Every structure is written in C-alpha cells, then in structure tokens.
Amino acid sequence: MCNFLNLDNTFIKSLTLVLILMFLFSCSKKIITSLAKREYVEHQLKRLSPVHIKFDRNSATENDIKVIRKLAEAAKIIDELFLLQVYENNPRIKGELEGNPEYAPYLELFNIMFGPWNRIDGDKPFINNIEKPLGAAYYPEDMSKKEFLNYIKENPDQRKLFESNFTVIRRRNVMLVAIPYHEYYRDKVESIAKLLKEAASITNDSSLKKYLNLRAKGFLTDDYYESDLAWMDLNGNLEVVIGPYEVYEDKLFGYKAAYEAFICVVDKEESEKLKIFQNYIFELENNLPIPDKYKSFKKGKSSPIKVVNEVFSAGDTKAGIQTTAFNLPNDERVRKAKGSKKVMLKNIAEAKYEKCWIPIVQRILAEKPLQNVSFDAYFNHVLLHEISHGLGPDYIKVDGNNRITVRNKLKELYPMIEECKADVLGIYNMIYLIDKGVIKDISDYQAFSTYLGGMFRSIRFGIDEAHGGGVLIQFNYLMKKGAISVNRNGKLDFDMDRMKEGIRSLANELLVIQAEGDYNRAKNFINTYRVVTPLVKDILIKLEDLPIDIKPIYPKL
Numbered sequence: 001m002c003n004f005l006n007l008d009n010t011f012i013k014s015l016t017l018v019l020i021l022m023f024l025f026s027c028s029k030k031i032i033t034s035l036a037k038r039e040y041v042e043h044q045l046k047r048l049s050p051v052h053i054k055f056d057r058n059s060a061t062e063n064d065i066k067v068i069r070k071l072a073e074a075a076k077i078i079d080e081l082f083l084l085q086v087y088e089n090n091p092r093i094k095g096e097l098e099g100n101p102e103y104a105p106y107l108e109l110f111n112i113m114f115g116p117w118n119r120i121d122g123d124k125p126f127i128n129n130i131e132k133p134l135g136a137a138y139y140p141e142d143m144s145k146k147e148f149l150n151y152i153k154e155n156p157d158q159r160k161l162f163e164s165n166f167t168v169i170r171r172r173n174v175m176l177v178a179i180p181y182h183e184y185y186r187d188k189v190e191s192i193a194k195l196l197k198e199a200a201s202i203t204n205d206s207s208l209k210k211y212l213n214l215r216a217k218g219f220l221t222d223d224y225y226e227s228d229l230a231w232m233d234l235n236g237n238l239e240v241v242i243g244p245y246e247v248y249e250d251k252l253f254g255y256k257a258a259y260e261a262f263i264c265v266v267d268k269e270e271s272e273k274l275k276i277f278q279n280y281i282f283e284l285e286n287n288l289p290i291p292d293k294y295k296s297f298k299k300g301k302s303s304p305i306k307v308v309n310e311v312f313s314a315g316d317t318k319a320g321i322q323t324t325a326f327n328l329p330n331d332e333r334v335r336k337a338k339g340s341k342k343v344m345l346k347n348i349a350e351a352k353y354e355k356c357w358i359p360i361v362q363r364i365l366a367e368k369p370l371q372n373v374s375f376d377a378y379f380n381h382v383l384l385h386e387i388s389h390g391l392g393p394d395y396i397k398v399d400g401n402n403r404i405t406v407r408n409k410l411k412e413l414y415p416m417i418e419e420c421k422a423d424v425l426g427i428y429n430m431i432y433l434i435d436k437g438v439i440k441d442i443s444d445y446q447a448f449s450t451y452l453g454g455m456f457r458s459i460r461f462g463i464d465e466a467h468g469g470g471v472l473i474q475f476n477y478l479m480k481k482g483a484i485s486v487n488r489n490g491k492l493d494f495d496m497d498r499m500k501e502g503i504r505s506l507a508n509e510l511l512v513i514q515a516e517g518d519y520n521r522a523k524n525f526i527n528t529y530r531v532v533t534p535l536v537k538d539i540l541i542k543l544e545d546l547p548i549d550i551k552p553i554y555p556k557l
Helices: 002-028 038-046 062-086 090-098 101-113 145-154 156-163 186-202 206-221 225-232 268-286 332-338 346-364 375-389 406-435 444-453 455-459 466-480 496-516 519-529 534-542
Strands: 048-052 167-172 175-180 238-244 259-266 305-315 325-328 341-345 395-398 402-405 484-486 492-494 549-553
Touching: 038 048, 038 101, 048 346, 062 090, 062 186, 062 238, 062 259, 062 305, 090 101, 145 156, 145 175, 156 167, 156 175, 186 206, 206 225, 206 238, 225 332, 259 341, 268 305, 268 375, 268 406, 305 346, 325 375, 341 346, 341 375, 346 375, 346 444, 346 455, 346 534, 346 549, 375 406, 375 444, 395 406, 402 406, 406 444, 406 466, 406 496, 406 519, 444 455, 444 492, 444 496, 455 466, 455 534, 466 484, 466 496, 466 519, 466 534, 492 496, 496 519
Parallel strands: 048 549, 305 341
Antiparallel strands: 167 175, 238 259, 259 305, 325 341, 395 402, 484 492
C-alpha cells in the first residue's frame, strides 16, 4: 500500500511538471504568425488625418481638470476592457508588437483599430490571416448562431441572461453558460469603480458626484438604471459617459454592449442655442410618415441637448472611426421615464468637417450644390440624426401582451437599420423645422446639398459598418427614385421635389420595418440597397487619396 502511494505521488508530480512545461511553452509561443505588407499598413495610417484635439480651458475650473485626470485613468482601463471584448488574444498580440521596433506601424494601426482587423477596410486582417468572429469575443469562436438559438429554445429560463447586453457566453463542460460582465471582467471593473468613486470625492459638482457614485455601483452589478437616470440630470461643466452601451461590435446578434467612455467639457453658450429643439420632440414624433398606431408618445418628455468639446475618449467610441455625436442611454426603461440626451462633440465635428468633409464634397458635388454646403447645415443634421434615434417604434407586442424591443427583434440587423433610420429622419425632420421657421439661415436646398455632400464620407467607413452601410442604402435608394443624379461632368446633383418624396418614402419603409419587427423584410431591404454599384465604386476610387477620418491627439492635462 505504501509503495503504491509513493508511486502515485511520483506520477502526480511528474504529470504536474509536464503540464507546467506545456503551459509555459504555449505562453512563449509567438502568436503573430503573419503580417500584411508594410506598404498596406502605412497607407491605411495615412487615411487618418492626425488632429490635435483642443478645448477652451477657461470653460473648466481647476477642480474640473483634477476630476478629468482621474476619469482619464478609468477611461484607459475601458480601453483594456474593449480590447478584450473584441478579441481575447489582443493583449498577447499587443505585447509582441510592443516588443519589436520593426512592428511600429502595425502597433499604431492595431491601437487605432483595437485589434488585428482594419475597421475602415471591411475588417480585413493586417496581422495574422484570420477572419474576425462575427460575435467578437462575446461568444465562443466555435459557437454557431443555430447553437445559441437552440440552447435558449431548450432552456427558456436562460433567455433573459443569454440575451442580456451585459453577459459573455462561454463553454463549461461543453455546455453554454452566460457570465455577467462584472464577474468575467472583475479585476478591471473593480479598478474602474474605485477610480470613479475617487473622482466623485474630488468634484464640486453635486450632479456629477451622484452620477459617478451610482455608476461605480453599476460597474459592480451590471445594473446601470439608476446611474443612467442620474446621467440625464448632469448640469455642471463636465459631460461624462462611461460604461457598456452600443451593440455594434456584436455582429452575430447585436445583443452585447461594448465598453466606452467620453470625457467632455460643456460649451454652455452653444448648448443654450439648441435648447429650442427640445420643445419639438412630440411634434416630430407626430409628423413621422407612418400610421399613428406605430408612433410612440409615451417616452419621457426630457430630451436635453448639449454641445460639448471632447477631452478624451476610450473603448468602442474611438475604435477606427471617431464619434461626432451620441444619443444615450439605450435602456428603453430610462427613455420611457426620462427620454434621452443628445450630445454633440463640436471640436470633433469641426475637425472632421475641415480635414475630411470639405475635400470630399469639392470632388464629387456639382457646382450649385457645392456652393450651398455649410458647417451649420452639417452640424444641424448630425444633431437631428441623434434626436431621431429617440423617435419611432421602440417596443413590439408579441404573444398577446408580451413586448420585445425592436433591437432584440431585428437582432444583428438592428444597428444598420437604426443608423439608416436616424440619418433619413435627420434630414426629414430638418426640412420640417426649416419650413416651420424653427431653423433659420439654412434653406431646404442647403440642407439637401449638405446631406448629399456628406454621404460618401460615411460610405468610406465601410459598407459592413452600421453607419457606412446605412448611408449606402440611402444613396442607392434615392438614386433609384431619381432624387440623385450624375451630371455630364460626373458630379452628383439632385432634384428637390424627388428628394423630398424619396426621403419620405424611405423613412416610411424603415419605420414600418421597425414597427413590425420584420427581420426578413429588413434583411431583404439591406441586401437590395447595400450594394457597391459601378457608380459608387468609381466615386470611391476618385476619393482614395483623401483622408477617411481623423486620428485624435488628446491634450495633456
């Protein structure tokens, strides 16, 4: 018996040593197996114009700056979290890139794209020749859509957890399990919560203090409802958003939220100018080109609009293409209780307009519309795009009195349909407010000229990206309706009457798809109009040497 035990212990020790050596070997094994041509990577970097992000320091107090520094520390951890959400091998890839000076351009592009896939070139891999998983790192790479759907069909009690915005799906003993973010990313979310509490202890702004303390609690529980309500009431110099919000990274189902952060200083003078739009939210809902039964008048009346200057951003919002504006929160419970807030990043919008927008329209627009584009029209359309996210159907009745969100009904198709809807309603509502005299100093013609001029800036983001694909749908739809045309010089022009009718018709199509939660209709619509036609291809070739977007260089604080 004694000899047997000794033998057993010896075997266990040997097996343990073998396993340790195997683990060390796997860790030391290089994860980068191939690289795209250096010329390709350097060309992609040139497509992003470096811009020093500026803001008026006089609009922030010394106390504000101290709070911003602490929040920036938290935002840097958001970068780490989103990097893991995209691809769990990202930290190892980044480590190898940082360890070799020859990899400098690859590291720079990797940091911009948050991974080895080029977001402005259809997620083309530039490190390792591996296709990006549709579900990013939210699901097991070998999990099929069918497997997920079959599991929740067989386990209906798990549906809510599996479809939650704040869980990752993993395998345990072959079976699928849903793990809450605050458990799966425990170390990082605890660090963020600690920093948010520290920032809350520094600030003199009571509304921000309340939000940061509640948001810290939210990170530890994945319950953001109370902190979202508090965010709606921010009224100081700083505008801060930090947490998991948008679901665009999840192209498998569109369920899982990505971590992001915005740290901004409020431009109170510009914000005051736009307050008038808040008075027209219900009127704009009532004016939607759909039957009244599809309209939503039960949302919260609050719809604050803020103009801010970005100081720092992190995670999903700065991956690839930079965000110009946002409309949050996405939680329909909060929207019903308090509405949503529209935040315009003015310094980012100005940089994009100057570096990317103007060079494009100078090449593609016919003479008359070119003479009628303006930053004000561009900025107002961006604002009304964000307002329009809060308009239209939000819930769909299923199985009697049960309800499901449009987002969950349309699954992975929702982001593109929603971005397309917001764009179309943005110009639709802009024309309505111009005709009412609410928007002054911008004519219908200027609005449409600017709308048309900006289309190819977005299409160049990539047609698989929600915004770029949504704009391509608009362009092809309006071309088919005869609203957009090409003159004998190959420049884009438009017909006012057909443009108005085309926009109204397209708005109706998108809103009805959402109101009825018609997945198949949405899929057919996208497949019909999200097509790179010979005309689109020719225009994109003409713009190839121009920057697609900006690369922000944030100020030192």
